[in-house]
Amino acid sequence: MRLQRLWLADFRNYSHLELELPSGTSLFVGLNGEGKTNLLEAVYYLATMSSFRVNNADSMIRTGPDVAEAVVRGEMVVDQREVLLEAALRSTGRSQFQVNRQRVRRRELLGLIPVSVFMPDDLVLLKGGPGERRRFVDDALSQIDPRLDAARSNLESILRQRNALLRQSRGQIDSEIAVTLDVWDEKLADVGERLAEARRNLVANLEPKMAAAYQEIAVKSTSVNLSYESTWSPGELGEALGRVRQEDLRRGATTVGPHRDDVSVVLAGRPARTHASQGEQRSLALALRLAVHRELADATGQSPLLLLDDVFSELDPERSKGVLKALESEQTLLTTAGTLPPDISYNARFRVADGQIIRET
Template identity: 35%
Template sequence: MRLRSLTLRDFRNIPLARLEFTGRQQFFLGANGQGKTNLLEAAGFLTALRSFRAADNRVLIRHGQAAAAIVCELEHERRGDTKITVKIAPTGKELWCDQERVARLADYVGQFPTVVFSSQDLQLVRGTPTGRRRWLDLTLAAMDGAYLRALQNYTRAVAERNALLKRGGSEAELSAFEQTIAPAAADLVQRRTEGVAALAAEVAAAYSRVADGAEPATIGYEPNSAEATAAGWLERLAKGRARDRQFRSTLSGPHRDEVALSVQGRAAREFASEGQQRSLVLALRLAQAAWFHARSGVRPVLLADDVLGELDPARRRRFWSAVDGEAQVLATGTSLPAADLGAWEVFAVKDGEFGEDLGAGA
């Protein structure tokens, strides 16, 4: 997939911008806080109509405006020339694909993959299980509409059950929401098990390339409970009601799963060096891109947000050699990329405005 133009209106700090891309590599150059990441955020919205930075879509709308809009024109392996239009309002989103309204997100998911490489990715290793679960959920949901539906059903039902626990709901009320939670939980555990198993091979291969085969790295799935059936989850939830009432929260379920990352057989969070951790998060994103391509047949657009400059020269060369040489890359930074990374279309960014193409080079 190649992004050929991107038009934004009232998105974050960008009042109006239209950018046209002709090459495979685009670089957005400017000081911090000017709008470079906002542009990548808009491009990343293509995948599942979700921001990689914010859970609340209202923050995507420029201050004082009623709505924001994103329009993408792209070349697509399966669909040919395609135009995507997204309107973001405080009350929700509207989506058009080639002028045809898309009513269900599940019908759209998986068709337009993007992968974000961010300086914040280190938190996937160093941060809490919540961040790793979110990465896994976004990865699997981007390619699997059934996973997205199960996740949405589960999340809503758990939120309602927790609200009941806080206000002392009856056994019958709790049981009603457990009827929704149980099959969704069983489905999520199965799909996460299969998804992580598929991703593990890609992570190991990508880490070997980025780290020059210095040591092995792995990703594993550690479910909070490995109940395989809806009936098993119903029984577990019923048995846990007394404890859940005490803590006023649902204490068992996929919302408490862990995605384990390790280097040389030891937990990466506690034992990996900073260099190993950086290599591991790059491997996670490279694996994500490879898995998207394998699942969909569509080559993802890669969005590199101020990450290449943080790598030492050797790791940067190995990372670049591991990137799909046919993939489009949109990157940001405060200084021009090194010459060994090839030719770029360079755009200046200041106060939400994008200047003339400064020409290829580095």
């Protein structure tokens, strides 16, 4: 599987772009702010119908008079056949998606093009709050099993409506509110259990892959543990919601459920978030991304498209060498604003400047 051609119209700082891409590694060189990350974001959006930077389409539409939508189109080779994907991002109304000129729903595209992205901001996976890690796991799940993307959307909808009811109650409960809460609790328990089980299974699969990847990147043998943390036991979310109902009424919010869960990373027996050095945290974040990359390959039977956004800028030579050795993909798009590790090789080099991309080699 690979991306042969990419077209952009009014996406970020690209008013118009046509790009032909080879197999192997394509290197994109340019100063910060010229559009390198925007390019990777466009490719990621084409594969997942979501951004790794923002949650709304407006931010990805180029600013300008009479610009109301952005278009991302890609010609892919999937299982030795050509597939044309297109996404139209709109500032008003829903974005639209097409496969071979036929309109499809977003969920019909999820999982078709597995993609992995590595970014300098990945430190947030270690240093950020639980929401960052939940989103990371859920994004991976959406590619492995697109049905779980629907479960996540359903969970968010149920939580919005349950929380609205809790706020409306103003801390008081009558028979009508109690009956309605029972309905929402049943729905939340059903969807929440399914999503949490999928998360637990994925985290369990990722743990040995992450431990192996960390040893490859850090070039040292240190124990790495990854675990899914929840305040309720599997199969008991309904009971847990009943136990905290009075507290939820008092707070006007749902205090237990998969939206409060976390993923714990432990290095050498100590929490990595508080005890690992920044260099160790960076290696752990890369190892976690690499674990997902390998899990996607195992789950889909395809080599995921690999997007590397200036990941070597913060790594010392030894760790850079470990990353290069560990990464494998049929096609890689790599950006840099500075010097690359000497061992890196590429099939094509492009210059990125002011929303224009020119092939140099």
